[in-house]
Amino acid sequence: MRLRNKPWAQDYIQAHPEVVIANPESRKGKWHEEFGNHNPVHVEVGTGKGQFVIGMARQNPHINYIGIELYDSVIVVALEKVLEQESLPNLRLLNVNGKDLTEYFEKGDISQVYLNFSDPWPKTRHAKRRLTHANFLTLYKELMPDGGEVHFKTDNRGLFEYSLMSMTDFGMKLQFVSLDLHANEPEDNVRTEYEEKFAAKGQPIYRLEAKFN
Ligand SMILES: C[S@@+](CC[C@H](N)C(=O)[O-])C[C@H]1O[C@@H](n2cnc3c(N)ncnc32)[C@H](O)[C@@H]1O
Incomplete structure (x- = not known):
């Protein structure tokens, strides 16, 4: 999606199709070809x-990662950060709306979903x-x-409680629930930009993992 405050963003994104996939619908069912391996895709x-x-x-070179972001003015910052790295063959970005996931993926293409500070x-x-x-x-x-699992982190208590209910009502099994992730932060926790910001203010971070049947 185009957001006007960075008019150069689309040009920059289109110049780097090796990171931000230009026609993700063409990879549906074939993401292993894009990554050149059959590793799980998160x-x-x-x-x-x-x-x-x-x-x-x-942290996990044997897992393939795809970051999905709606706004080009935002994902372009992620792209700049990727290009600063030496090499990240297991990462791609998509500038699309998460509600259209089935246009780009089919059953089994994804093995885990992360939602951070949604x-x-x-x-x-x-609510929808x-x-x-x-x-x-x-x-x-x-x-x-x-x-398959959904891993979720947020600073927002209302959204966290809503999500617990929504996932439970959906029949998902809750595996790990924390009301203050940083009180005992796992060594392998990777912080997001928003997580850093809220942690600096001393706000608790809520986290859950939930599994589909
Ligand atoms: C509050 S920010 C959090 C960003 C990052 N996950 C973090 O924790 O630092 C939420 C992001 O989700 C994006 N977003 C919201 N709804 C989306 C959707 N339906 N599909 C793709 N991205 C979406 C927004 O544009 C925004 O960049």
Whole structure:
């Protein structure tokens, strides 16, 4: 999606199709060809400026990562960061809307979904835009094998409680719930940009992992 405050963003993105995939629909069912291996593919929806997917791709070279971001003015920052790295063959970015995931992926293409500091959309009439709404959970389930997982972090207590309910109502099994992730931060936790910001203010970070049946 085009956002006007960085008019150069689209040109820059289009100049780097090796990172931001130009026609992701053509990779549907064939992501292993794009990555040149059959390693699992983990997707972050709402990747923002990319710190998390880049950190994860560096930490786990045998997992392929795809960061999905709606706005070109934001994903272009992630692209700049990727280009600063020496080499990240296991990372790609998509400048698309997460609600259209089935245009780009088919069942089994994705083995895990990450949602980090998703927009809370606090008004009830906007609930369908929350990335943990049942409509989005239906999409994720459709694209992952049985037992696929969603890992979620947020600073927003309202969105966290909503997501716990939404996932439980959907029949997902909650595996790990933390009301203050940084009180006992796992060594392998990769912080996102928003996570750094909220942690610096001393705000608790909520986290959960949930598994589809
Ligand atoms: C609050 S930011 C968090 C960014 C990053 N995950 C972090 O933790 O630093 C949420 C991001 O999700 C993106 N986003 C929201 N809805 C989306 C959707 N349906 N598809 C793709 N990206 C989306 C927004 O544009 C924004 O960049």
